[in-house]
Amino acid sequence: xxxxxxxxxxxxxxxxxxxxxxxxxxxxxxxxxxxxxxxxxxxxxxxxxxxxxxxxxxxxxxxxxxxxxxxxxxxxxxxxxxxxxxxxxxxxxxxxxxxxxxxxxxxxxxx
Amino acid sequence: xxxxxxxxxxxxxxxxxxxxxxxxxxxxxxxxxxxxxxxxxxxxxxxxxxxxxxxxxxxxxxxxxxxxxxxxxxxxxxxxxxxxxxxxxxxxxxxxxxxxxxxxxxxxxxxxx
Numbered sequence: 460x461x462x463x464x465x466x467x468x469x470x471x472x473x474x475x476x477x478x479x480x481x482x483x484x485x486x487x488x489x490x491x492x493x494x495x496x497x498x499x500x501x502x503x504x505x506x507x508x509x510x511x512x513x514x515x516x517x518x519x520x521x522x523x524x525x526x527x528x529x530x531x532x533x534x535x536x537x538x539x540x541x542x543x544x545x546x547x548x549x550x551x552x553x554x555x556x557x558x559x560x561x562x563x564x565x566x567x568x569x570x
Numbered sequence: 571x572x573x574x575x576x577x578x579x580x581x582x583x584x585x586x587x588x589x590x591x592x593x594x595x596x597x598x599x600x601x602x603x604x605x606x607x608x609x610x611x612x613x614x615x616x617x618x619x620x621x622x623x624x625x626x627x628x629x630x631x632x633x634x635x636x637x638x639x640x641x642x643x644x645x646x647x648x649x650x651x652x653x654x655x656x657x658x659x660x661x662x663x664x665x666x667x668x669x670x671x672x673x674x675x676x677x678x679x680x681x682x683x
Contacts, residue, residue: 490669501660501674502613509669546613550670557628558672562612 463561470567479532481547493532494546542568573597574675582681589648593661601664602644606657651682
């Protein structure tokens with residue numbers, strides 16, 4: 460099977476920085492996605508990494524190390540609206556576009 | 571207007587009933603997917619289709635069937651619903667190729683009594 464692990468819950472305060480980690484063990488790799496999902500709503504795309512290194516997009520950045528099977532999502536200047544579940548998903552590549560999702564990390568931002 | 575729509579948004583049904591969930595998209599994408607989401611289990615793939623003539627089983631296809639009526643439409647059926655199929659169901663689409671980002675519909679909350 461595919462193992463994609465991320466913490467179940469995290470908390471942080473408004474204005475802070477938080478890092479959400481994701482480790483994976485998959486047979487094949489063709490990229491890693493991060494999605495944000497507010498309660499009861501659809502997941503929305505945040506970032507995609509296929510090469511090692513950091514991808515920055517405004518307050519959100521995502522890092523990938525393929526050799527370590529590791530990624531993180533970095534959220535800066537946290538806002539209350541960032542309270543959501545963050546989903547890590549791996550594209551195994553055997554059939555491009557078939558994603559395997561982690562169970563999600565529920566982030567709560569306190570004032 | 572939303573690019574990916576799902577109907578119904580909420581449905582309560584009884585054990586043994588046949589249920590169809592519908593998904594439509596205006597993104598012009600070839601690829602469509604059905605997922606279910608359960609608390610603590612994350613998103614799991616039920617079926618996916620890479621074009622109108624292509625249907626593939628995902629991780630948890632037992633008890634489900636699908637129909638790809640057109641590029642824009644992908645329906646999920648529960649032939650005889652059971653309580654453990656109570657879940658949030660999402661349809662998604664993607665265009666294919668590298669960096670094949672999936673875009674999700676708003677979801678259907680299904681309760682089987």
